[in-house]
Amino acid sequence: MANMIEIRGLNKYFGDLHVLKDINLTVEAGEKLVVIGPSGSGKSTLIRCIDWLEEPTTGEVLIDGQLVTKKNHLEMARKYSSMVFQQFNLYPNMTVLGNLTLAPIKLQKKSKEEATKTAMAALERVGLAQKAGEYPQNLSGGQQQRVAIARAMCTKQPIILFDEPTSALDPEMIQEVLDVMIELAHENITMVCVTHEMNFAKQVADRVIFMDDGQILEEGTPEHFFTNPQNPRCQDFLNKILH
Numbered sequence: 001m002a003n004m005i006e007i008r009g010l011n012k013y014f015g016d017l018h019v020l021k022d023i024n025l026t027v028e029a030g031e032k033l034v035v036i037g038p039s040g041s042g043k044s045t046l047i048r049c050i051d052w053l054e055e056p057t058t059g060e061v062l063i064d065g066q067l068v069t070k071k072n073h074l075e076m077a078r079k080y081s082s083m084v085f086q087q088f089n090l091y092p093n094m095t096v097l098g099n100l101t102l103a104p105i106k107l108q109k110k111s112k113e114e115a116t117k118t119a120m121a122a123l124e125r126v127g128l129a130q131k132a133g134e135y136p137q138n139l140s141g142g143q144q145q146r147v148a149i150a151r152a153m154c155t156k157q158p159i160i161l162f163d164e165p166t167s168a169l170d171p172e173m174i175q176e177v178l179d180v181m182i183e184l185a186h187e188n189i190t191m192v193c194v195t196h197e198m199n200f201a202k203q204v205a206d207r208v209i210f211m212d213d214g215q216i217l218e219e220g221t222p223e224h225f226f227t228n229p230q231n232p233r234c235q236d237f238l239n240k241i242l243h
């Protein structure tokens with residue numbers, strides 16, 4: 001399988017704070033990667049560096065074999081990756097349908113008809129076709145996040161990055177969002193998910209990585225990762241979160 005994402009010697013500083021420490025990581029095309037770790041360990045920063053929402057301080061990010069640079073990062077992100085955020089980040093003054101068709105029409109130059117057709121198909125898949133004309137504020141958190149995922153599906157980019165997509169949700173809404181993500185995982189897209197949902201990781205991940213203090217300390221298939229982690233900090237973290 002070809003590498004869809006390749007990260008080489010990535011370091012990120014915020015001022016004096018060294019948040020990512022020489023990260024090397026490859027993600028294959030179509031792979032489902034789950035990133036776990038304690039708060040502040042650098043998980044969000046790592047996935048934000050993939051699409052240059054954060055600019056790496058040093059090191060390289062390659063997407064589909066092409067180096068992402070200061071010059072091409074917007075174009076690369078537009079072509080390759082969308083992000084699902086913890087706080088949904090829907091445009092409040094646009095309907096659900098407007099949120100879904102905006103990027104395809106404005107950035108990808110799709111016709112309104114085509115964008116609408118794609119958007120309605122995506123809404124159908126997340127079970128929200130009947131909400132196309134609603135404004136985000138009239139939806140529950142779970143519904144808003146399902147809209148945000150549908151929005152990521154509409155642009156048909158090969159990579160979707162998820163930054164703790166269920167962390168802002170009430171407990172009863174978490175599963176409805178996870179179900180949409182589980183369904184999406186059957187597709188040949190590359191998914192990188194920062195999450196604390198270990199059952200999701202077990203069910204969906206091809207590989208799980210554990211980060212602490214800006215480093216990847218453990219990685220493996222869910223079978224290996226959850227039953228036989230070698231790194232003591234990863235063992236402690238799993239003990240806390242699983243028991």
Ligand SMILES: Nc1ncnc2c1ncn2[C@@H]1O[C@H](COP(=O)(O)OP(=O)(O)OP(=O)(O)O)[C@@H](O)[C@H]1O
Pocket residue numbers: 014017019037038039040041042043044045046
């Ligand atoms: N824009 C920023 N400016 C300054 N410091 C930042 C910025 N973004 C993140 N940090 C700091 O970088 C460190 C890593 O943050 P990051 O959000 O990547 O961690 P995380 O593992 O995703 O944590 P959480 O699970 O709490 O979201 C933290 O100490 C955080 O305070």
